[in-house]
Amino acid sequence: MNRTVVLEHVYKEINGREILKDITFDVKEGEIFSIIGRSGSGKTSITKLIVGLWKPTKGKVVVFGKEIPKISKTELEEVRKQIGYVFQEGALFDSYKVWENVVFYYLEKENRPKDELMDLALEKLRMVNLDERVLDLYPSDLSGGMRKRVAIARALATEPKLVIYDEPTSGLDPITSRRIDELVVELRGKTGSTALIVTHDMISAFTISDRVLVIREGKIRAIGKPEEVIKNPDPYIQSFVGDIKDCLKTLHI
Ligand SMILES: Nc1ncnc2c1ncn2[C@@H]1O[C@H](COP(=O)(O)OP(=O)(O)OP(=O)(O)O)[C@@H](O)[C@H]1O
Numbered sequence: 001m002n003r004t005v006v007l008e009h010v011y012k013e014i015n016g017r018e019i020l021k022d023i024t025f026d027v028k029e030g031e032i033f034s035i036i037g038r039s040g041s042g043k044t045s046i047t048k049l050i051v052g053l054w055k056p057t058k059g060k061v062v063v064f065g066k067e068i069p070k071i072s073k074t075e076l077e078e079v080r081k082q083i084g085y086v087f088q089e090g091a092l093f094d095s096y097k098v099w100e101n102v103v104f105y106y107l108e109k110e111n112r113p114k115d116e117l118m119d120l121a122l123e124k125l126r127m128v129n130l131d132e133r134v135l136d137l138y139p140s141d142l143s144g145g146m147r148k149r150v151a152i153a154r155a156l157a158t159e160p161k162l163v164i165y166d167e168p169t170s171g172l173d174p175i176t177s178r179r180i181d182e183l184v185v186e187l188r189g190k191t192g193s194t195a196l197i198v199t200h201d202m203i204s205a206f207t208i209s210d211r212v213l214v215i216r217e218g219k220i221r222a223i224g225k226p227e228e229v230i231k232n233p234d235p236y237i238q239s240f241v242g243d244i245k246d247c248l249k250t251l252h253i
């Protein structure tokens with residue numbers, strides 16, 4: 001099976017502090033892979049290395065077979081075009097309409113007719129179960145769950161092979177969170193893309209992921225299938241998963 005993302009013995013130091021230590025894992029093509037860990041553990045930092053915003057201090061970061069810190073700017077642009085990034089809090093542009101947010105990449109980079117872009121925006125919005133009624137609205141007119149959907153639609157606009165979701169369910173109520181989870185799984189099925197999820201939401205990570213990685217203070221504490229990680233005897237992992245074990249039992253996991 002092809003590996004979409006590979007990190008090998010990656011270290012990252014900022015201002016003399018090591019925030020990632022000896023990180024090794026891979027994400028396979030078509031997989032739903034979640035990184036979980038407490039605030040400040042290094043989750044978002046890993047995604048910054050993957051999209052080439054940061055260079056590792058030591059170690060290898062390979063995405064779509066290309067070693068990210070070594071490729072040219074043009075090659076990095078090509079790689080980034082194949083990655084959809086759903087930012088924490090959605091990060092929509094408040095002064096742009098929903099459809100403009102969705103096709104923002106094309107508005108910025110290419111000179112395509114408005115009709116064509118609106119059609120493309122609608123196609124992507126339908127994928128996240130929204131419709132033409134939202135096209136001309138502004139982000140402030142939408143609920144939190146709808147904003148997340150729009151952010152996901154925007155990430156899908158360039159038909160990425162890899163979608164990175166940073167806290168896709170944060171700030172949402174439990175029911176809306178589960179709907180977003182279902183959507184992530186549905187989109188993986190529809191597009192065949194790989195999903196890398198960064199989350200605090202343990203229920204989400206353990207119910208939808210093929211594999212999960214638990215990170216603590218920049219170090220990997222556990223990695224594996226949800227059912228393996230949940231049985232990991234490491235006291236830290238047990239304290240981490242303890243709260244959700246009962247909940248997962250009712251979901252038959
Ligand atoms: N630009 C930066 N300069 C200095 N330190 C940073 C920078 N970005 C992150 N850090 C530090 O690196 C560590 C990991 O940060 P990171 O954002 O990866 O955590 P996280 O797991 O995503 O946390 P959260 O769940 O709160 O989003 C933190 O201690 C943070 O203070």
Ligand SMILES: [Mg+2]
Nearest residue numbers: 043044045166
């Ligand atoms: Mg973060």
